[in-house]
Amino acid sequence: MDGEELTEQExxxxxxxxxxxxxxxxxxxxKSHILVYGMKGTxxxxxKNIVLAGVGSLTLVDDRAVTEDALSSxxxxxxxxxVYAGKTLAELCCNSLKEFNPMxxxxxxxxxxxxxxGDFFDKFxxxxxxxxxxxxxxxxxxxxxxxxxxxxxxxxxxxxYCGEIFVDLQKYIYTKKKLDExxxxxxxxxxxxxxxxxxxxxxxxxxxxxxxxxxxxxxxxIESFEEAEGRNPGxxxxxxxxxxxxxxxxxxxxxxxxxxxxxxxLLERLxxxxxxxxxxxxxxxxxxxxxxxxxxxxxGDPLQNFFFFDAMDGKGVIEDISPPNV
Amino acid sequence: MASLHHSSAVKAAKVLMVGAGGIGCELLxxxxxxxxxxxxxxxxxxxxxxxxxxxxxxxxxxxxxxxxMVARDxxxxxxxxxxxxxxxxxxxxxxxxxxFFKQFNVVLNGLDNLEARRHVNRLCLAAEVxxxxxxxxxxxxxVTVHAKGKTECYECQPKPAPKTYPVCTITxxxxxxxxxxxxxxxxxxxxxxxxxxxxxDLNVRSSDAxxxxxxxxxxxxxxxxxxxxxxxxxxxxxxxxxxxxxxLSNQETWKNRNRPKPIYxxxxxxxxxxxxxxNVDKSCATDDLSSVSTMASLGxxxxxxxxxxxxxxxxxxxxxxxxxxxxxxxxGNLSFDKDDQLAVEFVTAAANIRAASFGIPLHSLFEAKGxxxxxxxxxxxxxxxVAGLIVIxxxxxxxxxxxxxxxxxxxxxxxxxxxxxxxEPFEPNxxxxxxxxxxxxxxxxxxxxxxxxxxEKIVKAELGMNSPIIMHGVTLLYEVGDDLEEDMIxxxxxxxxxxxxxxxxxxxxxxxxxxEDLQQELTCNIYIKHREEFDEEKEPDGMVLSGWTQxxxxxxxxxxxxxxxxxxxxxxxxxxxxxxxxxxxxxxxTEISGKKRKQPxxxxxxxxxxxxxxxxxxxxxxxxxxxxxxxxxxDKKKKKRLQ
Ligand SMILES: [Zn+2]
Numbered sequence: 001m002d003g004e005e006l007t008e009q010e011x012x013x014x015x016x017x018x019x020x021x022x023x024x025x026x027x028x029x030x031k032s033h034i035l036v037y038g039m040k041g042t043x044x045x046x047x048k049n050i051v052l053a054g055v056g057s058l059t060l061v062d063d064r065a066v067t068e069d070a071l072s073s074x075x076x077x078x079x080x081x082x083v084y085a086g087k088t089l090a091e092l093c094c095n096s097l098k099e100f101n102p103m104x105x106x107x108x109x110x111x112x113x114x115x116x117x118g119d120f121f122d123k124f125x126x127x128x129x130x131x132x133x134x135x136x137x138x139x140x141x142x143x144x145x146x147x148x149x150x151x152x153x154x155x156x157x158x159x160x161y162c163g164e165i166f167v168d169l170q171k172y173i174y175t176k177k178k179l180d181e182x183x184x185x186x187x188x189x190x191x192x193x194x195x196x197x198x199x200x201x202x203x204x205x206x207x208x209x210x211x212x213x214x215x216x217x218x219x220x221x222i223e224s225f226e227e228a229e230g231r232n233p234g235x236x237x238x239x240x241x242x243x244x245x246x247x248x249x250x251x252x253x254x255x256x257x258x259x260x261x262x263x264x265x266l267l268e269r270l271x272x273x274x275x276x277x278x279x280x281x282x283x284x285x286x287x288x289x290x291x292x293x294x295x296x297x298x299x300g301d302p303l304q305n306f307f308f309f310d311a312m313d314g315k316g317v318i319e320d321i322s323p324p325n326v
Numbered sequence: 327m328a329s330l331h332h333s334s335a336v337k338a339a340k341v342l343m344v345g346a347g348g349i350g351c352e353l354l355x356x357x358x359x360x361x362x363x364x365x366x367x368x369x370x371x372x373x374x375x376x377x378x379x380x381x382x383x384x385x386x387x388x389x390x391x392x393x394x395m396v397a398r399d400x401x402x403x404x405x406x407x408x409x410x411x412x413x414x415x416x417x418x419x420x421x422x423x424x425x426f427f428k429q430f431n432v433v434l435n436g437l438d439n440l441e442a443r444r445h446v447n448r449l450c451l452a453a454e455v456x457x458x459x460x461x462x463x464x465x466x467x468x469v470t471v472h473a474k475g476k477t478e479c480y481e482c483q484p485k486p487a488p489k490t491y492p493v494c495t496i497t498x499x500x501x502x503x504x505x506x507x508x509x510x511x512x513x514x515x516x517x518x519x520x521x522x523x524x525x526x527d528l529n530v531r532s533s534d535a536x537x538x539x540x541x542x543x544x545x546x547x548x549x550x551x552x553x554x555x556x557x558x559x560x561x562x563x564x565x566x567x568x569x570x571x572x573x574l575s576n577q578e579t580w581k582n583r584n585r586p587k588p589i590y591x592x593x594x595x596x597x598x599x600x601x602x603x604x605n606v607d608k609s610c611a612t613d614d615l616s617s618v619s620t621m622a623s624l625g626x627x628x629x630x631x632x633x634x635x636x637x638x639x640x641x642x643x644x645x646x647x648x649x650x651x652x653x654x655x656x657x658g659n660l661s662f663d664k665d666d667q668l669a670v671e672f673v674t675a676a677a678n679i680r681a682a683s684f685g686i687p688l689h690s691l692f693e694a695k696g697x698x699x700x701x702x703x704x705x706x707x708x709x710x711x712v713a714g715l716i717v718i719x720x721x722x723x724x725x726x727x728x729x730x731x732x733x734x735x736x737x738x739x740x741x742x743x744x745x746x747x748x749x750e751p752f753e754p755n756x757x758x759x760x761x762x763x764x765x766x767x768x769x770x771x772x773x774x775x776x777x778x779x780x781x782e783k784i785v786k787a788e789l790g791m792n793s794p795i796i797m798h799g800v801t802l803l804y805e806v807g808d809d810l811e812e813d814m815i816x817x818x819x820x821x822x823x824x825x826x827x828x829x830x831x832x833x834x835x836x837x838x839x840x841x842e843d844l845q846q847e848l849t850c851n852i853y854i855k856h857r858e859e860f861d862e863e864k865e866p867d868g869m870v871l872s873g874w875t876q877x878x879x880x881x882x883x884x885x886x887x888x889x890x891x892x893x894x895x896x897x898x899x900x901x902x903x904x905x906x907x908x909x910x911x912x913x914x915x916t917e918i919s920g921k922k923r924k925q926p927x928x929x930x931x932x933x934x935x936x937x938x939x940x941x942x943x944x945x946x947x948x949x950x951x952x953x954x955x956x957x958x959x960x961d962k963k964k965k966k967r968l969q
Contacts, residue, residue, distance in 0.1 A: 013376070017706075290465060300738070303740075318740050
């Protein structure tokens with residue numbers, strides 16, 4: 001790499017993980033800059049993981065005030081009104097995260113993420129958004145894609161016992177270890193081309209493999225409903241279920257897909273359980289942390305391009321949802 | 327599993343967590359967030375700096391404090407109204423008996439060693455409390471559920487043998503860096519700084535040759551007229567020069583091997599040692615012995631650098647010097663500790679010089695420390711994922727949702743598109759002596775093997791019992807306990823030295839022995855079969871225990887001998903203190919959804935199994951010692967364990 005060595009303090013602190021990903025990857029991590037938006041439980045888990053891992057900086061954006069919902073699965077915020085009154089979610093999480101690792105710069109940026117310009121996103125290597133509308137996801141993703149440097153973009157959301165991660169690494173080159181014909185370990189270079197969020201979700205459903213996770217479709221139905229109704233993510237309740245089921249029917253018809261592909265029971269769970277489930281936050285936040293570490297270090301196969309987990313069946317599945325020509 | 331959220335079953339549950347380390351910190355947090363109100367947590371460890379990269383409840387200022395206590399305080403900050411009861415204690419303490427375990431609805435393990443895992447498994451079986459077991463290494467992890475009578479217990483399947491190396495590979499024909507590390511740590515370091523009375527094969531070659539120039543005097547004793555540097559150079563020349571010359575004289579050994587080259591300190595480092603930065607006197611002045619460091623003294627900065635032969639020689643001589651200058655009182659009582667900087671420096675240098683002699687690539691201190699200390703690779707993310715999976719299984723256990731219990735593998739590379747792969751739990755193994763009380767049979771030479779051999783190798787090492795009672799019919803042959811009469815103790819001590827057939831109640835072929843551990847509430851019946859001869863290479867213990875589980879398949883590496891091939895359970899069960907890094911490959915074709923487990927293959931190596939499902943039963947932390955196994959025809963025939 002650039003020859004800059006890890007300090008003695010870093011080597012001692014990161015000893016166990018350097019043994020997993022090497023000193024080189026650790027150096028890259030310490031120079032990486034990460035932006036997160038939407039400080040709920042899953043993102044809190046992710047932030048903990050990435051601060052412990054020793055990234056260079058972490059910037060938090062979330063101007064919302066603390067609600068009972070936000071407290072329910074976020075261990076970064078003490079449930080004490082004297083502490084949280086008058087502060088934003090990002091400020092509160094920032095204070096806790098700073099303690100986890102004095103070598104990482106954790107800071108807060110105020111404002112509406114969708115109004116930030118390209119030069120803002122240019123400061124980062126990784127951008128992660130959570131609990132935001134489909135519109136915002138597309139918008140931020142496009143802003144990242146327009147930059148001359150490659151900024152990796154992720155979305156992450158957990159509802160009920162389910163979680164979803166979307167990854168856009170654009171054109172991504174990385175190395176991985178393989179065994180050569182003589183069974184000797186060697187390093188090979190690989191290249192992947194990722195579609196944008198917009199491109200992915202525009203792939204006609206009938207063109208997708210038959211066994212694509214039902215969760216993929218269910219999440220799109222909920223997303224469409226919230227967008228059509230002008231709701232914020234999670235602003236949904238049991239009263240909306242009939243309308244959600246009606247929308248599902250319409251979408252399935254428009255996509256010429258059998259309705260049974262999206263079980264009503266699953267949609268019901270997603271509508272009802274808008275609150276995050278802490279074990280799923282830990283799992284999704286862990287997988288996302290791992291993926292971000294891979295993307296920064298350029299080592300190991302990254303997931304392409306969706307990940308789904310449902311505690312009901314316990315499967316953590318990767319789905320590649322790309323237009324045929326990508 | 328209609329609802330997992332804050333249900334009444336979760337709120338009312340009383341859970342026991344064993345371990346507050348990498349998995350433990352994540353687990354305690356996730357339990358608290360998930361609505362658990364009454365959590366008890368046992369951990370005997372205190373916090374270390376290298377924990378802080380993943381054990382996020384701990385800070386620099388907590389180093390040295392109890393993990394269980396600090397973890398409790400940290401979680402109460404965000405969940406002040408729940409009850410967390412910490413125990414800074416060993417789970418094997420007699421206080422944690424079956425009665426203690428019975429008060430819990432479920433037990434969750436985040437442990438770092440096999441011995442404790444086996445112990446908790448037995449207590450859970452005896453108390454009839456379901457156990458959720460877990461382990462991680464690097465990006466790999468595993469969570470399993472063990473419910474008595476419904477799923478297999480933790481010990482239903484064989485655990486792999488510890489990594490062992492034939493003594494001759496270590497003492498005379500190393501071919502890998504790890505062999506040099508074992509030599510430096512278990513032989514040279516132990517000889518110079520450890521218990522002088524311990525048996526040690528370091529000199530096996532030269533003493534066999536009985537033409538030692540020192541004429542019977544102990545080469546490793548410092549002479550009265552010698553200064554430390556002279557002493558260091560004499561040791562150096564003896565082990566890296568003279569011993570190699572002696573070994574070379576045996577032409578037979580080198581027929582098909584590269585001949586090593588003797589190394590003498592005067593050739594590598596002609597002048598006196600000089601210090602670039604600091605000196606011995608300065609190091610002596612410090613009160614904190616752990617801060618004494620050759621690297622600091624010699625101005626070597628980066629532990630990732632691979633030192634040259636000359637640098638290794640300087641580190642060797644300097645660290646030996648520092649041991650005598652500033653830690654003389656400890657000499658004779660030291661055992662290798664991966665957190666002892668000076669010990670790591672000495673072992674790195676010694677291993678590298680030996681590697682240079684044998685044409686093996688040299689390694690950095692960082693790498694050498696990892697090998698010598700058997701440091702487990704650990705990251706926060708895997709622990710977080712595994713903790714989430716544990717809580718999901720724990721909630722199913724509380725809801726008695728048996729049909730949905732799953733064991734889950736966290737994979738590094740997706741298999742069938744899955745990174746998290748759930749598998750239905752296996753049924754209990756009918757021949758498991760732990761959960762199915764199935765009798766065992768032991769082939770042993772009853773005229774040669776002593777009761778002590780039986781206690782050490784079978785009862786303690788293989789059966790994993792801490793406080794055993796051994797009975798033949800109604801006659802007590804041996805017992806461990808605090809409240810024994812003196813004459814009983816004398817009686818048992820005498821029995822230990824007797825061969826089985828000469829015990830007060832003669833143990834011969836056809837005898838049924840009963841071995842019981844009162845704390846674990848485990849009783850095993852062992853049918854004794856007398857056998858005259860044992861294969862010294864394959865059955866070095868001189869006994870073969872069977873009827874429990876089948877031994878793992880064969881070894882992969884010629885240089886790595888698994889203890890006791892050929893049907894002995896000794897292969898299956900690591901001995902005490904043995905860290906498990908168990909990677910069982912299940913081949914692609916294996917029916918993973920079936921409830922009957924097929925015999926998996928075992929790989930001793932953690933790398934390159936990426937496309938296969940890996941069963942790992944691993945640890946987040948902990949130490950290990952390598953076992954050296956005598957295999958050379960010319961060496962004494964016995965198994966030896968070196969610290
Ligand atoms: Zn069993």
